[in-house]
Every structure is written in C-alpha cells, then in structure tokens.
Amino acid sequence: MNITLITPAPPGSRAGNRATAERWSQLLEQAGHRVNIVTEYNGEPCDLFIALHAWRSSAAVVRFRATHPDTPLIVVLTGTDIYDHQHRFPDITHESMILADCLIGLHHRVGRDIPARFTGKLTTVLQSADRPAPPSGPKAGFDICVIGHLRDEKDPLRAALAARQLPETSAIRVINAGKAHNPEWEDKALAEQNTNSRFRWLGEVDKYAVHQLMNRCRAMVISSFMEGGANVVSEACRAGLPVIASDISGNIGLLGDDYPGYFPVGDDTELARMLQRIEQSPDFLGELEVRVKELAGRFTPQAEQASLLAAIERAAAGHARFNP
Known part of the structure; x- marks a missing residue:
C-alpha cells in the first residue's frame, strides 16, 4: 500500500x-x-x-x-x-x-x-523501544532519571520538589533530560538546579545519552498530568528500569492496574515517600524491576x-x- x-x-x-x-x-x-x-x-x-x-x-x-x-x-x-x-x-x-x-x-x-x-x-x-545495551558494571550512587520535554502537562519538576523533602542521609539525585518547551520552563529548571543540590538538568540529549542515563540510574519517574501512552515508559521497561509513575490513565494503561509503583498525580510529598521507599527497601526496588521486565515483551x-x-x-x- x-x-x-x-x-x-x-x-x-x-x-x-x-x-x-x-x-x-x-x-x-x-x-x-x-x-x-x-x-x-x-x-x-x-x-x-x-x-x-x-x-x-x-x-x-x-x-x-x-x-x-x-x-x-x-x-x-x-x-x-x-x-x-x-x-x-x-x-x-x-x-x-x-x-x-x-x-x-x-x-x-x-x-x-x-x-x-x-x-x-x-x-x-x-x-x-529498542533494548539498550546492559550496564557495563554495578550502579553507583542512587540517581533517579526524569526523561521528557519540560512543559506543563509533563509536570517535569515534581521529582525535584520531592527530592527536597528527603532526609539528609539520602543519596538520591534527580537527573532530568529534556528540552525546555519555552524560556519560562528553562528559567524554572535553572532556578531549581541552582537551589536544589539533589537536582541536575541536562537539557535535550540524543537517544544514546538517554540509554546511558537509564543504565546508570536506579529508577525513572514519570510524573505527567496527562499522557497518551508515553514511549519513555516503553523504553524503561525494555531497559529493565523500575518506573515510579503518576496514577493517570496514560501510565496505568501501560503498566497495569496492579503495578505497585504509582503515586498520586501532583503530590510531591507522596512521591518523596515512594523515592525513600525504593532507596531503603531493596526488596521493593527489586519487585518493581521484576514487574517492568515482565512487561517488556509488550513493547x-x-x-x-x-x-x-x-x-x-x-x-x-x-x-x-x-x-x-
């Protein structure tokens, strides 16, 4: 045709x-x-x-x-x-x-x-999504990635706000990769980076850099207010990267009703608790990893x-x- x-x-x-x-x-x-x-x-x-x-x-x-x-x-x-x-x-x-x-x-x-x-x-x-090459060695630190353009419907700084609430003993850092949709979002990201020691904004990066970022991170946060079925969730599942997701239809429709890694959309306090849980509980983090690997065949x-x-x-x- x-x-x-x-x-x-x-x-x-x-x-x-x-x-x-x-x-x-x-x-x-x-x-x-x-x-x-x-x-x-x-x-x-x-x-x-x-x-x-x-x-x-x-x-x-x-x-x-x-x-x-x-x-x-x-x-x-x-x-x-x-x-x-x-x-x-x-x-x-x-x-x-x-x-x-x-x-x-x-x-x-x-x-x-x-x-x-x-x-x-x-x-x-x-x-x-393509399956990225596996990590070359054990992961150091406890980095969490947020991948996607900075615009209103993505709520892209929610994980950074959650990281502000973590205890001083936490090793979590939030790494955000995505192009700012407009100068206002660029200003917001830079201001957050300048005042939040747990946050780093990379700007727009290519697919290889995204795969490298996923390989070194312990989990990915997708905090959107609305999604039609984000390809980045497919990428995370194919990479075996645990996903922490806002409880919107677009995320539940990919990860399933009983996926244990949801937080209430827009709630950085509950997201902070979820981040603290994956850092403190290897069993819970391992459960999320098993679940995304089980879903990988769909993508x-x-x-x-x-x-x-x-x-x-x-x-x-x-x-x-x-x-x-």
Whole structure:
C-alpha cells in the first residue's frame, strides 16, 4: 500500500510524535508498504491515510475525507487529544474521530476516556523501544532519571520538589533530560538546579545519552498530568528500569492496574515517600524491576508492527462496512 502519514512535528524534531511517525514508517516499510511522512496535506491520493493527532491534524483529516471518500482513514489519538482537546475543542476533535475508519489509542485505557460511541473503532498500539545495551558494571550512587520535554502537562519538576523533602542521609539525585518547551520552563529548571543540590538538568540529549542515563540510574519517574501512552515508559521497561509513575490513565494503561509503583498525580510529598521507599527497601526496588521486565515483551518492535498491521486491516474492513 501507498500510505500517507501526517504529523505536526517537522523533520529533525525530537518531539514524540515525530519519533512515532518515523518508527511507524520503518515498521510498515519492513512489512512491504510504502510510507510518505508529511506535515501538510495537499490532497494527494494514497491507499491509506494515517493522521497523528485528532485535533492538530483535523484540517487534513477533513480535506482527505472530502477529497478521497473511498480511501481508509486512521486517526491516532494522542494524550492532548484525549485529555485536553476533546474537552476544550470537542467539535473539531470529535469530527476527526467521526470521519476515521479506525482510531488508534496508545495505551489500554483509552476506551474509558473517549465517548462510548467511538470505542467500536478503537485499536490499541503500544509503542515499542529498542533494548539498550546492559550496564557495563554495578550502579553507583542512587540517581533517579526524569526523561521528557519540560512543559506543563509533563509536570517535569515534581521529582525535584520531592527530592527536597528527603532526609539528609539520602543519596538520591534527580537527573532530568529534556528540552525546555519555552524560556519560562528553562528559567524554572535553572532556578531549581541552582537551589536544589539533589537536582541536575541536562537539557535535550540524543537517544544514546538517554540509554546511558537509564543504565546508570536506579529508577525513572514519570510524573505527567496527562499522557497518551508515553514511549519513555516503553523504553524503561525494555531497559529493565523500575518506573515510579503518576496514577493517570496514560501510565496505568501501560503498566497495569496492579503495578505497585504509582503515586498520586501532583503530590510531591507522596512521591518523596515512594523515592525513600525504593532507596531503603531493596526488596521493593527489586519487585518493581521484576514487574517492568515482565512487561517488556509488550513493547517490542515486533509487537508494535503486528498491532499496526491489525489496525490497517481494521481500517480497511471498517471503511468497507460503512461505505459499501
């Protein structure tokens, strides 16, 4: 098939949606398809159209459906679509969902968080990650990583605030890797680094540096207010790195209802207690490590490719059913 995939993230961007588009392109091309990634849609024909973002790609979705009513259409629901835009801009966001033959959600709880009338179109595709090389030796110190861009919905300094509450005897340091979304976030990160001896901000780093950071850290914190299914959770599981996660749908939908490493979203006091527990209890830290290693098989490229191909089949079948 000739597939067009639209994403709002331009070439060279390290935004998650660009990484998803490029990874999916590779997986689909390995399966024999041809993929053209675009940031704008001008009406060109294709055999299948995939839109990352129901809201941000809404104009392209509407144009595609009007121009090519006989071609299957997949819309991928991001975290901002599900937990922000469908509430602030329901008409636009839901129109994309109505026009889609198949909806892709990136975690297992998406069906609970969208209107029931759309769940019949929903397919789950869990994002994959490469398995990093194992650490070259035992881990020193007790570093905790936070990986992701610094922006409001990520609540990226929550672990740093929690670290301020730890006792003086704690060896925990919080290492944050991620680009500041704007000058305000850069100022916040630098101010926190200057006043919090337990916090270091690396700024934006490449994938190799992320893998190196994961290899030297004891756990990763993902403290987001909203997530559509963060790829960094997949990366941590594949690395065997214990995850401490805010108790939001996007994290629970990846790690499972009974995962023991959740803290109440936005609560740095409870996060501090969780950090202290993993430092003081090797058994608890070991339990989290076992759990993420058990989950790692869900996040392989092979599993993601199979789910993508199933979504394509569902889109084609759905289009034929609704457009006989």
